[in-house]
Amino acid sequence: xxxxxxxxxxxxxxxxxxxxxxxxxxxxxxxxxxxxxxxxxxxxxxxxxxxxxxxxxxxxxxxxxxxxxxxxxxxxxxxxxxxxxxxxxxxxxxxxxxxxxxxxxxxxxxxxxxxxxxxxxxxxxxxxxxxxxxxxxxxxxxxxxxxxxxxxxxxxxxxxxxxxxxxxxxxxxxxxxxxxxxxxxxxxxxxxxxxxxxxxxxxxxxxxxxxxxxxxxxxxxxxxxxxxxxxxxxxxxxxxxxxxxxxxxxxxxxxxxxxxxxxxxxxxxxxxxxxxxxxxxxxxxxxxxxxxxxxxxxxxxxxxxxxxxxxxxxxxxxxxxxxxxxxxxxxxxxxxxxxxxxxxxxxxxxxxxxxxxxxxxxxxxxxxxxxxxxxxxxxxx
Amino acid sequence: xxxxxxxxxxxxxxxxxxxxxxxxxxxxxxxxxxxxxxxxxxxxxxxxxxxxxxxxxxxxxxxxxxxxxxxxxxxxxxxxxxxxxxxxxxxxxxxxxxxxxxxxxxxxxxxxxxxxxxxxxxxxxxxxxxxxxxxxxxxxxxxxxxxxxxxxxxxxxxxxxxxxxxxxxxxxxxxxxxxxxxxxxxxxxxxxxxxxxxxxxxxxxxxxxxxxxxxxxxxxxxxxxxxxxxxxxxxxxxxxxxxxxxxxxxxxxxxxxxxxxxxxxxxxxxxxxxxxxxxxxxxxxxxxxxx
Numbered sequence: 073x074x075x076x077x078x079x080x081x082x083x084x085x086x087x088x089x090x091x092x093x094x095x096x097x098x099x100x101x102x103x104x105x106x107x108x109x110x111x112x113x114x115x116x117x118x119x120x121x122x123x124x125x126x127x128x129x130x131x132x133x134x135x136x137x138x139x140x141x142x143x144x145x146x147x148x149x150x151x152x153x154x155x156x157x158x159x160x161x162x163x164x165x166x167x168x169x170x171x172x173x174x175x176x177x178x179x180x181x182x183x184x185x186x187x188x189x190x191x192x193x194x195x196x197x198x199x200x201x202x203x204x205x206x207x208x209x210x211x212x213x214x215x216x217x218x219x220x221x222x223x224x225x226x227x228x229x230x231x232x233x234x235x236x237x238x239x240x241x242x243x244x245x246x247x248x249x250x251x252x253x254x255x256x257x258x259x260x261x262x263x264x265x266x267x268x269x270x271x272x273x274x275x276x277x278x279x280x281x282x283x284x285x286x287x288x289x290x291x292x293x294x295x296x297x298x299x300x301x302x303x304x305x306x307x308x309x310x311x312x313x314x315x316x317x318x319x320x321x322x323x324x325x326x327x328x329x330x331x332x333x334x335x336x337x338x339x340x341x342x343x344x345x346x347x348x349x350x351x352x353x354x355x356x357x358x359x360x361x362x363x364x365x366x367x368x369x370x371x372x373x374x375x376x377x378x379x380x381x382x383x384x385x386x387x388x389x390x391x392x393x394x395x396x397x398x399x400x401x402x403x404x405x406x407x408x409x410x411x412x413x414x415x416x417x418x419x420x421x422x423x424x425x426x427x428x429x430x431x432x433x434x435x436x437x438x439x440x441x442x443x444x445x446x447x448x449x450x451x452x453x
Numbered sequence: 454x455x456x457x458x459x460x461x462x463x464x465x466x467x468x469x470x471x472x473x474x475x476x477x478x479x480x481x482x483x484x485x486x487x488x489x490x491x492x493x494x495x496x497x498x499x500x501x502x503x504x505x506x507x508x509x510x511x512x513x514x515x516x517x518x519x520x521x522x523x524x525x526x527x528x529x530x531x532x533x534x535x536x537x538x539x540x541x542x543x544x545x546x547x548x549x550x551x552x553x554x555x556x557x558x559x560x561x562x563x564x565x566x567x568x569x570x571x572x573x574x575x576x577x578x579x580x581x582x583x584x585x586x587x588x589x590x591x592x593x594x595x596x597x598x599x600x601x602x603x604x605x606x607x608x609x610x611x612x613x614x615x616x617x618x619x620x621x622x623x624x625x626x627x628x629x630x631x632x633x634x635x636x637x638x639x640x641x642x643x644x645x646x647x648x649x650x651x652x653x654x655x656x657x658x659x660x661x662x663x664x665x666x667x668x669x670x671x672x673x674x675x676x677x678x679x680x681x682x683x684x685x686x687x688x689x690x691x692x693x694x695x696x697x698x699x700x701x702x703x704x705x706x707x708x709x710x711x712x713x714x715x716x717x718x719x720x721x722x723x724x725x726x727x728x729x730x731x732x733x734x735x736x737x738x739x740x741x742x743x744x
Contacts, residue, residue: 111669113569243714269713274673276471276664279464280709283457301571301665312582312589313460333573333665335580 099142100135100169100402102127102393103162105183106197107175110150111273111300114329116175118383119197120145121375123172126390136397144168148179155179159186169397169404172389174198178245184211193396193408195389197382199324200249204431212411212431214388214421215381216323216346216439218250218297219257224344224439225295225320226254226261228452234292234318236264238285240306242298244273246324250297266291271302278302278309286315293317299324304333311337318342323439327380331447342452344439346381348420349449363418384420392417392424456587461709462702463585467594467663469701470601471497474656475678476685476693477608478649484625484688485645488548492532492556493653493678494671495563499525500654501666502563505572514577522654528559529650530643537646538639556671563668576662593662600659604652605694611648612690621645684724686737695735700724 104123107116127143135141144166148155155174162168163186170193174180177200184203187194187210194211196203201217229237241251247270258265267288269281285294294317296306303325310319319341321330326345331338347354351364367387368379395417396410414426414433422438443452475493482490503524507517536555537548577596582589612618623631624641632638657666664670677700678693685696700720707719727735 109564109569114571117569271708271713272717276660277464277468277705280461280705281713283460283709284713287457301667304571304665308580312591314582314589329570333571335573 098138099140100397101142101144101166102390103159103166103168103171104143104145104173105148105155105158105162105171105179106145106173107150107155107179108145108147110148112150112176114300114327114380115197115382116147116150118371118375118377118380119173119175119386120147122371122383122386123390125370125374126387130394136394136402139402141394145173148175150176150179152176152178152182156182156186159183163187163190163192168192169402170393170407171195172197172386172393176245177203177249180211180213184208187211192404193393193411195393195411197385197389199246201253202249207429207431210408212389212392212426214392214419214424214432215385216344216421216434217253217432218246218322219253220434220436220439221250221297221322221344222254222257223261224436224441225322225342226258226263227436228342228344228441229263229293229318229320230261232318235262236266236290237293237295238267238269238288238291239265239295239297240269240271240278240281240285241296242273242300242302243270244298244300244302247273247298247302250322250324254295254297271298271306273298273300273302275302276305278306279313282306282309282313282315286313291317293320295320295322297322297324301333304330304338307334307341308337323381326442327382328378329380331444331449336447338444339446341444343442343444345442345449346384346421346438347440348379348381348384350440350442350451351379353449353451359418360420360422364420367420381421388417388419388421388424391419392426457709459586459588461706463588463590463594464709465702465705466698467597467660467701468705469681469698470597471656471660471664471674471697472677472681472700473694473697474601474604474652475674476681476697477605477690478653479678479682480688480690480693481608481621481645481649481652484690485621486537486548486625486642487545488537488552489545489679490532490646490649491549491552491675491679492559492671493649494673494675495556495559496525496529496650496653496671497657497660497674498563498666498668498671499528499559499650500657501574501661501670502567502572502657502668503654504658505574505661505666506567508574514574518658521658522651525650525654525657526647529646529648532559532650533643533646538642556675560668560671567668569668571665571667572661573665574658574661580662591663593659597659597663600655601694604655605690608648608652608690617641617644680724682734684727684734686734689734689736692734692736699735 131140146158172195174196177198180196180198196213201219241247321343347360348364351368354361371379400406400410417424424433426433441452478493503521504517576593578592620636624638681697685692703720703723708716
């Protein structure tokens, strides 16, 4: 044998080795396209950490019925076009059986058709109601919808006899979508929206808009659909201008970062959010307490960052998927059917009861009304 | 009515001051080298981020500010030495693309060295608003406006009175001629990058208590600063300042008086209107000789 043919043989053996390695038929491949960087990184970053942390834990315990999970993640940077490209790659090259991801409503909506066409289950981690309404056969989601947030806020306003309100919303996807939902349901709660203002996602001063709201007579409360820096600036400008009516924020700011940024101005702000943020303050009788506490502790220990509800949505999505695979195996069609049959699953966002017509499975009871007191979350009810 | 007008105007001036300083930074480098430096917004980001992290590490605020300015200046020089200088014979378009690349690199580094979260600084003179004729104004807004005014004055003095400033102008006018009369043009270009980076950083530090900072704030600021530059007139430092303030005022006044949804559109309509009447900008020279 010449040295050259030995080399060839070695190369062949190496190639065979790698293909064998890549095949690893035993692994269950799960995809995740997340916005780990970019403007939605504060959502995508804890989501990615959560998925990696729990996949590692499941694999360390022997996987799902002896089969390990192989998690394939891509970072779309918050760009819907990139997200779609990665989704196609997950389907065509990585050949995943299911996907947990889609950090924002925009990326989710652009990826949805890819998974619909490929007939693979897709559990989204984004908020807007449009993801599951109209319903798509293969698309599910774990966070509460923006419509529920509106309903929860209006319910609370009604309880406090606040019926004439102003609204200032971000023009980002989340803010716009929630604004539209609020405008659809306000009449049902007998709440009248006197004035509306908007701001761009990167704006740094909202005093003109708030000055106009302040000038409206009879305004009893203000609601601010939005996420990212906008709501923190709105909250600070709100106090700067000396507005004293109650201010309601959305679940889009349900992270410690909001309180840090808004500082003292955040005190007194109310918002609907998952029980996760107040895990330690829940009454011992609350069935959600152990799940929320366990996740919060694990996340905080592993990342040294305060827990946010966003990572919790990733936990819920992964566990619903794992549950479905445990019950029915790793065939995409079966997984889809099993996800739809998820009943009484206690997640960080609440109790999930999926049905053929409800691909989110949460009801209003999953939301808690929180108030920020002394720079910390407190239960408002 | 007056209170409302004052509130809108102050808001517009504060927002506009940042655009103005970014525009000024563009102008300094453009005048010295003919390069439009699109990494200008990143200097603002570096100023804010370094200060935030230094303060968090226990460095007293004044020291943290000096540190941030120094870091930005060094990054500015580094950008010039490592990215612009090696390609100095390339066409302006290539150089502009290099600066965009530089901005991406700086953003990526910031993401790794710092993090991806939003950060804030406490106001230098507290966060309690001051009442002025019915408008409530944050003391920090006065810091921003005052700081901008001082920076503009110092930069004008620098160009008019100092030898180095004149050397920068000479290099801008004719690099070869400046070299012939003994100006070390390479050093002068490095100085203009450092100066531009330093004033960007100062702007970043001044506004962070109001606007927060983030590894990506530079992107939007570079665009708005560039818009300010075009509006005011490319190459004229006072034009950049005027353009920036006008852009800020347009945005906030139309948010207040017309519609917050279309405020950016109104700002752009004003810009297009000005450029139709005066294609070289408000204070631009009649002929754009350098283009």
